[in-house]
Amino acid sequence: MDQSPDKALMDQILVRYRVEQFYTMEAELLDGRQFEAWLDLLADDIRYWMPVTRNRNFGEWDGEHTNEGEDLNWFDEGKFELEQRVKQIMTGIHWAEEPVSRTTHMFSNLQVIDESADTLLTRVRFLIYRNRNETETDFFVGKRHDKLRRIGEGFEVAAREIYLDQSVLQAKNLTIFF
Amino acid sequence: MGGDAPHKYTGDLVNIERGRISREIFSARAVYDDELERIFPKSWLFIGHESQVPEPGDYILSRMAEESVIFNRDRRGKLHVMLNNCRHRGMRVCRADSGNARKFMCPFHAWTFSDEGALIGVPKLDTGYHNELDKSQWGLIEARVARYHGFVFACWDEETPDFETYLGDLRFYFDDYCELPDGTFGDWQAFGGIFKWKVPCNWKFGAENFAGDYYHNPSHASVDQVVLSPAGTKGRHTYDEVTRERELYKLNICVTPEGHTARGELFKDDYDYIPTYQDMAVVEDYFRECYTKRQERLGEKARWFGHGGTIFPNVSYSNGVQSMGTWHPSGPNETEIWRIFLAPKDAPVEVKNVLRHYVIRYQGPAGLTEQDDMENWGSAHLGAKGTIARRHDFHYGMGMGYEQKGWPVEWLGGEVHATEDVSEQNQRAYYARWAEMMDTPPDTRRHPVSVEAAE
Ligand code: FES
Ligand SMILES: [Fe+2]
Numbered sequence: 001m002d003q004s005p006d007k008a009l010m011d012q013i014l015v016r017y018r019v020e021q022f023y024t025m026e027a028e029l030l031d032g033r034q035f036e037a038w039l040d041l042l043a044d045d046i047r048y049w050m051p052v053t054r055n056r057n058f059g060e061w062d063g064e065h066t067n068e069g070e071d072l073n074w075f076d077e078g079k080f081e082l083e084q085r086v087k088q089i090m091t092g093i094h095w096a097e098e099p100v101s102r103t104t105h106m107f108s109n110l111q112v113i114d115e116s117a118d119t120l121l122t123r124v125r126f127l128i129y130r131n132r133n134e135t136e137t138d139f140f141v142g143k144r145h146d147k148l149r150r151i152g153e154g155f156e157v158a159a160r161e162i163y164l165d166q167s168v169l170q171a172k173n174l175t176i177f178f
Numbered sequence: 179m180g181g182d183a184p185h186k187y188t189g190d191l192v193n194i195e196r197g198r199i200s201r202e203i204f205s206a207r208a209v210y211d212d213e214l215e216r217i218f219p220k221s222w223l224f225i226g227h228e229s230q231v232p233e234p235g236d237y238i239l240s241r242m243a244e245e246s247v248i249f250n251r252d253r254r255g256k257l258h259v260m261l262n263n264c265r266h267r268g269m270r271v272c273r274a275d276s277g278n279a280r281k282f283m284c285p286f287h288a289w290t291f292s293d294e295g296a297l298i299g300v301p302k303l304d305t306g307y308h309n310e311l312d313k314s315q316w317g318l319i320e321a322r323v324a325r326y327h328g329f330v331f332a333c334w335d336e337e338t339p340d341f342e343t344y345l346g347d348l349r350f351y352f353d354d355y356c357e358l359p360d361g362t363f364g365d366w367q368a369f370g371g372i373f374k375w376k377v378p379c380n381w382k383f384g385a386e387n388f389a390g391d392y393y394h395n396p397s398h399a400s401v402d403q404v405v406l407s408p409a410g411t412k413g414r415h416t417y418d419e420v421t422r423e424r425e426l427y428k429l430n431i432c433v434t435p436e437g438h439t440a441r442g443e444l445f446k447d448d449y450d451y452i453p454t455y456q457d458m459a460v461v462e463d464y465f466r467e468c469y470t471k472r473q474e475r476l477g478e479k480a481r482w483f484g485h486g487g488t489i490f491p492n493v494s495y496s497n498g499v500q501s502m503g504t505w506h507p508s509g510p511n512e513t514e515i516w517r518i519f520l521a522p523k524d525a526p527v528e529v530k531n532v533l534r535h536y537v538i539r540y541q542g543p544a545g546l547t548e549q550d551d552m553e554n555w556g557s558a559h560l561g562a563k564g565t566i567a568r569r570h571d572f573h574y575g576m577g578m579g580y581e582q583k584g585w586p587v588e589w590l591g592g593e594v595h596a597t598e599d600v601s602e603q604n605q606r607a608y609y610a611r612w613a614e615m616m617d618t619p620p621d622t623r624r625h626p627v628s629v630e631a632a633e
Binding site: 050051052054055056057060063066067069070071072073074075076077080081084085087088091093094095096097167168169170171172173174175 | 374
């Protein structure tokens with residue numbers, strides 16, 4: 001095998017490209033309200049977690065986020081629970097999403113932190129714009145740490161940590177997906 | 179300032195006799211300003227649970243109406259609730275949501291307060307103040323504190339009766355909430371973190387909804403079609419599965435004149451436990467054992483299964499998911515909701531996990547159930563604002579004249595009325611109390627905090 005620096009770089013670019021393609025498709029599904037198709041991108045054993053963020057004194061930042069599996073979290077669930085959220089929207093009478101939100105999911109600053117034969121660890125910054133009814137507008141901005149599992153040439157999301165940069169949630173609900 | 183505004187509430191904006199309430203009370207700035215003076219400083223307000231500050235020095239920030247307060251345990255173990263506000267120029271002296279501290283130093287000019295609120299440090303006390311500042315008069319403003327089975331409330335007004343008197347005949351229902359699943363007064367443990375979020379509606383929409391609105395089930399038609407309850411069957415309540423096979427009264431309970439409310443189910447017999455968590459042996463065993471113990475302990479009173487209610491003015495308790503939700507006023511058009519959730523401290527971790535997963539999927543901004551409530555409160559609030567709309571009162575007359583006292587059983591309480599299934603009696607009791615306080619100008623009673631100390 002050719003192990004020249006160019007080859008290593010090309011491999012990295014290829015991985016990046018595939019992850020970007022995957023996230024772009026994912027955002028397309030969410031913004032296109034293809035929630036059931038979006039669920040297919042999630043591993044059956046996915047962990048989907050968003051902690052609550054707290055203001056802490058300098059040097060006590062380890063307590064800034066509530067703990068998974070222990071404290072209150074905005075989300076701390078698996079696929080079954082996410083499926084219920086989608087089902088609820090698909091009833092057409094989930095009033096918090098009726099009329100359904102207009103969303104635009106954006107991501108940037110992609111890093112592939114770690115890579116093995118089966119999985120990738122990635123990080124992105126996300127910016128989600130939501131608008132509903134006439135004037136309801138929210139921006140959700142933060143960091144997302146994913147564990148992606150390789151499926152053929154593509155991926156499935158095996159774990160997702162979502163860090164929203166707000167302590168008091170500025171939106172009235174979290175009916176959207178991150 | 180609306181303190182002297184010529185509003186008349188009882189019989190006018192709040193006409194309980196006719197079952198009508200003006201939309202103004204949700205949207206008018208002058209009404210809101212009156213509430214800040216006449217309701218909140220005179221009421222016992224929910225602060226938090228003792229388990230949120232377990233060790234000496236522990237503190238969290240809480241809120242009383244619009245204002246930040248420090249809820250802490252001092253080095254001797256005593257609980258305090260103090261205005262988070264420097265007596266010099268009003269800086270927040272504590273700016274972290276939680277932590278452990280022996281003193282609070284103001285970032286502006288460094289006045290320093292002890293964990294008991296005493297002013298203990300003033301820079302340039304000699305050269306600047308010429309030692310003429312009486313530090314004993316300039317400590318943090320402290321509220322009265324009441325501990326009730328671990329739940330902590332505070333009040334600014336010295337003349338408000340003690341908390342137990344204030345609770346009145348809600349006591350039976352709030353005790354039921356405070357009891358562990360086995361019917362004993364053991365320790366609850368708050369999960370780490372507080373849900374805090376903003377909803378574009380007046381603070382009373384949440385308070386009156388939780389007071390007892392069995393009529394609003396259509397709000398939740400979507401969640402009733404998916405799986406939320408840990409009983410693993412369709413629907414949102416664990417008890418839906420259990421009560422299907424029971425003969426019961428579904429009751430709205432209001433406590434007069436205090437304006438507190440409860441809702442729940444009264445079983446018609448001493449039924450046995452029904453298997454609920456079939457797939458989770460540890461959880462099933464825990465709740466089965468608790469159920470039996472509770473029956474033995476409480477006798478026929480164990481037939482009462484509370485669902486929740488509202489303690490006047492702005493905290494709602496939810497049984498089962500064991501939460502306390504506080505409706506903090508943030509202007510007439512916005513509420514900042516804070517929610518904590520608790521579990522029996524000594525329950526197996528499996529039980530705690532089931533409760534935790536259930537509550538965070540049920541209530542809060544990510545809660546499948548509460549999301550739809552908030553949507554409707556927001557819309558109702560908009561509906562209370564229009565120039566034309568405001569000329570037309572809301573209808574609060576459901577079940578009027580059908581309230582019964584000492585029914586279906588005598589032991590439900592003294593100054594307590596009950597109606598079955600759907601009724602707005604609880605909202606009427608709540609707003610009757612609200613209107614009575616709103617008609618009492620603040621200057622007819624002692625000022626809520628001792629301003630003389632500032633002279
Ligand atoms: S404002 Fe606190 S010391 Fe001046
Ligand atoms: Fe509801």
